[in-house]
Amino acid sequence: xxxxxxxxxxxLTIVFFAAKEIRALVRNITNLxxxxxxxxxTDKLWVTYSVIGAYLTYIVIRAVLNQxxxxxxxxxxxxxxRSGILGKTNLTLKYERIQQAEIDQSxxxxxxxxxxxxxxxxGSAGKEVEIPGLSMTRAHYLRERMLDGTATADATTxxxxxxxxxxxxxxxxxxxxxxxxxxxxxxEVFRAGLIDNKIFVIFAxxxxxxxxxxxxxxxxxxxxxxxLSFIQSSAIMSIGIVVLTILVMFFxxxxxxxxxxxxxQLTVVDQLYQARMGLxxxxxxxxxxxxxxxxxxxxxxxxxxxxxxxxxxxQLQPRATGQxxxxxxxxxxxxxxxxxxxxxxxxxxxxxxxxxxxxxHFISLLHPxxxxxxxxxxxxxxxxxxxVTGLVSLAIxxxxxxxxxxxxxxxxxxxxxxxxxxxxxxxxxxxxxxxxWYPLYKAQQISVYQSPWLRVLGYAxxxxxxxxxTEMIKYQPYQTAVALQQEWVQRIGTDFRRWM
Amino acid sequence: xxxxxxxxxxxxxxxLQLVVITDMVILALIGLIIYxxxxxxxxxxxxxxxxxxxxxxxxxxxxxWPSRRLQFTAYARPDEAVFLRRGALWQTTRAVPIxxxxxxxxxxxxxxxxxxxxxxxxxxxxxxxxxLSIPGLKLATAEQxxxxxxxxxxxxxIAQETHE
Numbered sequence: 019x020x021x022x023x024x025x026x027x028x029x030l031t032i033v034f035f036a037a038k039e040i041r042a043l044v045r046n047i048t049n050l051x052x053x054x055x056x057x058x059x060t061d062k063l064w065v066t067y068s069v070i071g072a073y074l075t076y077i078v079i080r081a082v083l084n085q086x087x088x089x090x091x092x093x094x095x096x097x098x099x100r101s102g103i104l105g106k107t108n109l110t111l112k113y114e115r116i117q118q119a120e121i122d123q124s125x126x127x128x129x130x131x132x133x134x135x136x137x138x139x140x141g142s143a144g145k146e147v148e149i150p151g152l153s154m155t156r157a158h159y160l161r162e163r164m165l166d167g168t169a170t171a172d173a174t175t176x177x178x179x180x181x182x183x184x185x186x187x188x189x190x191x192x193x194x195x196x197x198x199x200x201x202x203x204x205x206e207v208f209r210a211g212l213i214d215n216k217i218f219v220i221f222a223x224x225x226x227x228x229x230x231x232x233x234x235x236x237x238x239x240x241x242x243x244x245x246l247s248f249i250q251s252s253a254i255m256s257i258g259i260v261v262l263t264i265l266v267m268f269f270x271x272x273x274x275x276x277x278x279x280x281x282x283q284l285t286v287v288d289q290l291y292q293a294r295m296g297l298x299x300x301x302x303x304x305x306x307x308x309x310x311x312x313x314x315x316x317x318x319x320x321x322x323x324x325x326x327x328x329x330x331x332x333q334l335q336p337r338a339t340g341q342x343x344x345x346x347x348x349x350x351x352x353x354x355x356x357x358x359x360x361x362x363x364x365x366x367x368x369x370x371x372x373x374x375x376x377x378x379h380f381i382s383l384l385h386p387x388x389x390x391x392x393x394x395x396x397x398x399x400x401x402x403x404x405x406v407t408g409l410v411s412l413a414i415x416x417x418x419x420x421x422x423x424x425x426x427x428x429x430x431x432x433x434x435x436x437x438x439x440x441x442x443x444x445x446x447x448x449x450x451x452x453x454x455w456y457p458l459y460k461a462q463q464i465s466v467y468q469s470p471w472l473r474v475l476g477y478a479x480x481x482x483x484x485x486x487x488t489e490m491i492k493y494q495p496y497q498t499a500v501a502l503q504q505e506w507v508q509r510i511g512t513d514f515r516r517w518m
Numbered sequence: 519x520x521x522x523x524x525x526x527x528x529x530x531x532x533x534l535q536l537v538v539i540t541d542m543v544i545l546a547l548i549g550l551i552i553y554x555x556x557x558x559x560x561x562x563x564x565x566x567x568x569x570x571x572x573x574x575x576x577x578x579x580x581x582x583w584p585s586r587r588l589q590f591t592a593y594a595r596p597d598e599a600v601f602l603r604r605g606a607l608w609q610t611t612r613a614v615p616i617x618x619x620x621x622x623x624x625x626x627x628x629x630x631x632x633x634x635x636x637x638x639x640x641x642x643x644x645x646x647x648x649x650l651s652i653p654g655l656k657l658a659t660a661e662q663x664x665x666x667x668x669x670x671x672x673x674x675x676i677a678q679e680t681h682e
Binding site: 468 | 521596601608609610611612613614615616617642643650674675
């Protein structure tokens with residue numbers, strides 16, 4: 019072990035560690051509620067100031083110490099980390115176990131030409147490893163090497179310098195390897211903002227502090243009414259203000275998405291897929307093709323109107339997190355039909371218009387229809403006892419029943435799966451649509467599930483556990499399900515290709 | 519592919535019965551404490567209304583459920599996978615390909631130890647539901663299967679690259 023040379027990150031990364039502390043504070047804010055309550059309740063100003071001051075000092079000291087004790091070392095086949103102030107952690111991570119590596123040019127490190135390297139490993143603890151304050155050249159070299167999975171990195175990637183490294187590297191390697199490239203113009207990114215609108219998230223974030231405690235009611239509302247009393251006199255004006263607020267939030271939401279995906283470009287070199295995006299903080303996400311566990315193609319109502327698709331690629335998901343965090347998933351937020359089929363072709367997805375999606379038996383409608391049929395009399399009775407005339411109650415009940423039943427039938431109609439060229443795909447959804455594609459040979463477990471109800475009917479659900487989530491194919495005839503299970507397990511069990 | 523299903527030990531039924539009784543006794547104790555505590559218990563139903571369903575449920579779970587479950591529970595080990603079927607009313611047949619197993623574990627709980635039983639857990643990299651746990655094995659059998667599985671896994675060819 020003595021041949022390891024330990025590096026310390028630059029002093030500037032204290033900012034990074036401080037930002038990490040602040041993020042931790044926001045995440046654990048509920049633990050600090052008693053303190054916050056004390057700050058809000060007390061009328062002595064010095065209490066407030068001392069609490070805030072103490073916390074700031076604490077953050078600064080912790081950040082300085084964390085930076086001081088954070089050491090990393092890069093060996094030929096693994097990365098070693100040492101961190102921790104009192105409780106020390108030693109971490110060794112093999113390059114070949116890395117699922118995804120991301121280069122994050124945070125806005126506060128970007129002016130100094132420094133980046134943060136973020137690595138997802140296949141460990142069950144689900145820990146993300148972050149190395150702040152690397153130079154761009156070094157980070158790119160490292161990432162290339164990690165994603166390559168082998169100790170021999172390409173010479174072409176070492177001599178890359180400057181901030182536009184990805185583009186240059188693309189040019190550099192074009193000589194030896196075919197490069198595939200998609201650039202997303204600003205208009206497309208704006209559409210992505212329309213599709214991926216976080217307006218409700220912003221609402222929720224704003225509403226949370228408003229609903230907490232009496233502070234708002236006692237202080238803010240009286241102040242507002244005093245300031246805005248002239249508005250209340252006019253109904254049009256108050257409606258106008260509400261509409262304006264919603265509009266502003268709508269555009270803020272679009273803006274946030276655009277900040278994130280600004281100048282998005284996808285580059286595929288050999289088996290390495292990378293996406294570069296961002297206006298203030300530039301992020302570069304990348305993964306190797308063989309780590310792919312699931313491809314998800316989504317459309318919500320807005321993207322269907324705009325005729326665009328969203329595609330995301332998942333790798334092995336650590337057990338602890340369950341769902342891979344949205345921020346670290348490889349997502350292409352906006353793809354035209356042509357771009358999507360291009361991307362699918364690169365990934366080897368046999369996704370064509372002539373695919374024969376297999377439907378499930380219509381007997382699967384029996385169960386939802388039963389519950390929908392029960393709601394109709396319930397609605398009729400509720401209406402009737404709330405002084406609605408009999409005829410109107412009947413009409414409302416019948417109307418609701420027809421709508422719900424039609425939705426159930428549409429759901430069944432859209433539900434389908436297909437097995438093609440070793441890929442398993444399932445689609446579902448009526449208004450928003452979703453397609454999940456799995457390389458079948460990477461599945462971890464195949465189950466056949468029968469509830470008493472399914473046993474009466476002679477059907478079973480087929481459950482596929484992949485390394486990136488669980489998929490269920492409903493209502494297969496029991497014999498078919500068992501036969502499929504045995505066939506697939508045999509196929510997986512005799513397939514010795516790398517699966518992660 | 520014809521699977522040869524291996525049943526688990528009959529002592530598994532005793533184990534399930536013991537588990538049921540322990541759980542139901544704990545439930546009963548909690549109920550007793552609620553009724554005995556000098557609180558305003560006007561809104562609580564008569565003790566019999568709770569006691570009779572409890573007794574019926576306990577009897578059913580002790581005498582019907584474990585035997586049904588024992589009857590269905592079995593495992594099979596063809597060359598390339600491990601199959602396990604489990605459940606009484608809600609039945610699941612799980613299958614894990616051998617080359618997807620991450621690690622193998624033999625576990626013994628307190629009740630299992632008194633009966634000389636153990637269960638064998640096969641972990642995969644899938645989401646949390648993707649583990650396979652074979653219950654009701656003799657400790658020696660469990661150890662032996664574990665040993666054989668590990669032997670098979672180590673003898674498998676090393677993963678090849680997937681470049682097409």
